[in-house]
Amino acid sequence: MMPGPVLDVRELFVSLRQETPIVENVSFSVEEGKTVCIVGESGSGKSIIANAVLGLLPSTQLAITGGDIRFRGDSLRGQSKTTMRDLRGKRISMIFQDPMSALNPVRKIRTQFDEVFSAHRVEPPGGRDLRMRELLDMAHLPDPRRILDSYPFELSGGQRQRIMISMAMALNPDLLIADEPTTALDVTTQAQILHLVEELQRSFATAVLFITHDFGVVAEIADDVVVLRHGRIVEQGGLGDVLKNPRNDYTRTLIGAVPEWRPRFGGLKAVPIVSARSLRKTFKGRFTALDDVAIDLAAGETLGIVGESGSGKSTFAKCLVGMEEPDAGVIAVHGTDIVPLPQFLKRRHRHCMQMVFQDPTAALNPRHTVGRTLMDVARVNGAARGAETDRALSLLDDVKLDRKFLDRFPHELSGGQRQRVCIARALAANPEVLIADEALSALDVSMQREILDLFDDLKKKRGLAILFITHDLRVAAGICDNIVVMRHGKTVAKGTPAEVMATSRHPYVDELLAAIPGQEWFPIGAHPSGYPLPDFART
Known part of the structure; x- marks a missing residue:
């Protein structure tokens, strides 16, 4: 074990086009064998911090404008692209939120594992095939040979996420960054993934930076917690301290957003x-x-x-x-x-009967404004000519969206706002x-509430x-x-x-x-x- 933290983020500032701060004065460290959870809603800056650590910020839009990021004592600011490429995957690995987007859809899993070894010029003892099967066994994936010869679309979401974790751990990294890796998974698969991350961490003494919006997940795996809002730290400390004695109202709100288990007792009896x-x-x-x-x-x-x-x-x-x-x-x-x-x-x-789908981004036409989306449905369902706009505005009122959103496109809305538009579109047909x-699965916990x-x-x-x-x-x-x-x-x-x-x-x-x-x-x-x-x- 080397002295000092594996990752040390000091007074980090990340700004949009060198002007508007997106992340302000963020400091935390991750020790070897420990898990630090960064928790906050969408837009709080969690993923920006992760991308800053990996050197993956879009250079034309975002830049580190203050502070420092140190890995094993060495500053990552100003490192060359070659140096960062050598670090990524080998010493710092990342598990992305959506494995279907992160995996190449036209390459078999075996080929994608091969790329990890080839990119870092590493030949594992016993050969690549043996190492791949070992990693898939560690991830509790059945029939590793079949998995290796499969394409991503032939596997379940949980299997794809386990493969992402296996690839991230392929070269025994010092630091593992997990960016919302369980958000779109069902609870049993989520529990398996959380257990797997803990299991691998114990096996390799890996430092883990875990990004999430769910304090239920935080309570399960964290040693230390960093609560982020609008790019600023509003609270941080050990898990027990933050959960027992949260000092900030925003932290209390996130904890309060974890659903309670108070089951209703009375079922309805009606036709x-x-x-x-x-x-x-x-x-x-x-x-x-x-x-x-x-x-x-x-x-x-x-x-x-x-x-x-x-x-x-x-x-x-x-x-x-x-x-x-x-x-x-x-x-x-x-x-x-x-x-x-x-x-x-x-x-x-x-x-x-009308349906509200899981992914509001995929459910809305990206080329249509909110107004056109709602007016088209209202027109098809009998709204009088000239009354479609009033109907659309009334629907926005029903779903508690500001009327100014009528002329917005889906990409200009947050995930929660897009889901409200999808609900308004369903209501436009006057369903029973x-x-x-x-x-709710694509939304953070406060949006879910x-x-x-x-x-x-x-x-x-x-x-x-x-x-x-x-x-x-x-x-x-x-x-x-x-x-x-x-x-x-x-x-x-x-x-x-x-x-x-x-x-x-x-x-x-x-x-x-x-x-x-x-x-x-x-x-x-x-x-x-x-x-x-x-x-x-x-x-």
């Missing part, structure tokens, strides 16, 4: 708008996505569909709205089975049922029924009247949240609950005691 019975769907004659699934959804009810990736949640929603046709079963809308009807009649009945398919509050307000104001699809049982238990838990296309538990989470619950429910991070600090029914939450920190 359903939509019912499904014995729904089945098989792909390519082999993979069964849905097997005998049934639900009832009534006006004013929030029904949660909970499960891991691949459980059939999204396929079920797509069958309801007509994006997939079921192989068998009944989908009744106001009592009429629409499965055997011709397409034009199905569309007429399905008009009452709003289907939210993992609508705002969108959940918005769903609740819209349900009360419009009498909507909401089908809420999520992988997080903790969130579903807090906002849903009834829950259906799915696994491998089957329903394994259903009822009110209190019934689903009762003592005699299904073993798979135990797995989902056990996978939620930070349970030592965020137990069922309570947040950490010892401090008052500010009025604006809703929990």
